[in-house]
Amino acid sequence: MTGAHRITIAGEDLQLLPQKALWWPARRSLLISDTHFGKTATFRQHGIPVSDHTLEEDLARLSDAVHSTTADRLVILGDLLHARRGRSPETLARVTHWREEHSSLHVELIRGNHDRSAGPPLDDWRIAILSDAHREGPFAFCHAPGEVEGAYVLCGHLHPKAIVNLGAGTLSKLPCLWIRPRWAVLPAFGSFIDSAPVAPEADDRVLAIADGQAHDVTPFLAVRRGRRFTSAASKAAGTGRPGTTA
């Protein structure tokens, strides 16, 4: 796939796509998390004028990921819908329309915390609800990170972003896949979403997405020290001078 980064997790070959999705070729499955459809509508309901452009773009990007992989199945690891007040007719119609364009795709959902209050997906969307910690191969599909006995967890919920030290005193915040010993956290798929910086530990790997490409940025991560960031490399060398907050 163009711009994808291959990685092996729990013995399975996976690819992080620049569309912010994880592709599992052996099962012809795309995994995404935290779409938060209806978030812009929720804001409008509360009097904050934000348009649905991000929703349109998100759905277009999802189509792009489906087409470029020719996936048979899409698994959503939670927070499909943002809130009950975001179930506007326009939001629901857009998603229905998208579903009709990909009618042969199997779509499955692990419910997230937002889904519980937002209500179920529409019947027309034909989304199968999986039970939490659904097992498949070496993996368990969850919404939030946590250990599952005997499985490697693929999850979301954190909306992870990597703070990357790009030299010349610059720091960049990039959506990322955060790979830890017992679980990996997918980036938030939706674009009208704030992300939280990852706090990587020694054996973690971080793949970040920038300009339509996925990169392994593990060597370039800036580590948060109090309110400031230092580059992990200079911290290890003990000679680094503090960087700046982005």
Place this chain on the structure above:
Amino acid sequence: MFDSPEMQSVAPLLNVQKRWSRIPAVNELLIERWRSREGHHLFVYPFAGRLVHEGLAALWAYRLSRRIPNTFSMSVNDYGVELLSAHDAALDSDLPDLLLGTRDLAADLAASLNNVEMARRQFREVARIAGLVFEGYGGQRKTAKQLQASSGLLYDVFSNYDPANLLLVQARREVLERQLESSRLKRTLENLAAANVAIQHLARPAPLAFPLLVDRLRDRLSSETLSQRIERMTAQLEKEAGQV
């Protein structure tokens, strides 16, 4: 000149500045260049005050970034400006015209504003007053979970999809008016253009440069794509790994 206690206490520093670099004369514009592990440093000392320097830093980074794909971060104080770049920004001989030319100034200023964080920061104020974001009273839950969006996120969404949004326009205008003081900036550039430019290449940061180096508030601007930057750094690491 060194008879007051203040001047006596600063004399050693000025001495170091003189030995390691130069003390600019009244009609001189001092520019210092230094190469470090972090990149290529360019220090310029207009002594025009912090606000004007913010505008100058953004303008200069923008003009320099048009020459080759490059990445800049900026630092300012009341004495001068530092531009830190990944690649060498320009030849000594090109600098005076690049930095001090007033041709296309208005257009360059407007363009430089689109690339730096000033409008984004100003938007935070505008968004707060417009009621788009709520920072919370002490001790209370900040806001309904459903409505959490940082001003930065709103700024990005408006910039991408609603560029004529009045709040955005207001933020940009406020930056231009308040922080850049554009007529003062133009006058400063005109004064600088009349000065003798002295360019010093430093072996180490001199006293005038040092506060800029350690300044916390840095802005950034890049004409390289993020992917290009990451690829460059990866290549560098691989090269170093191959040499070890």
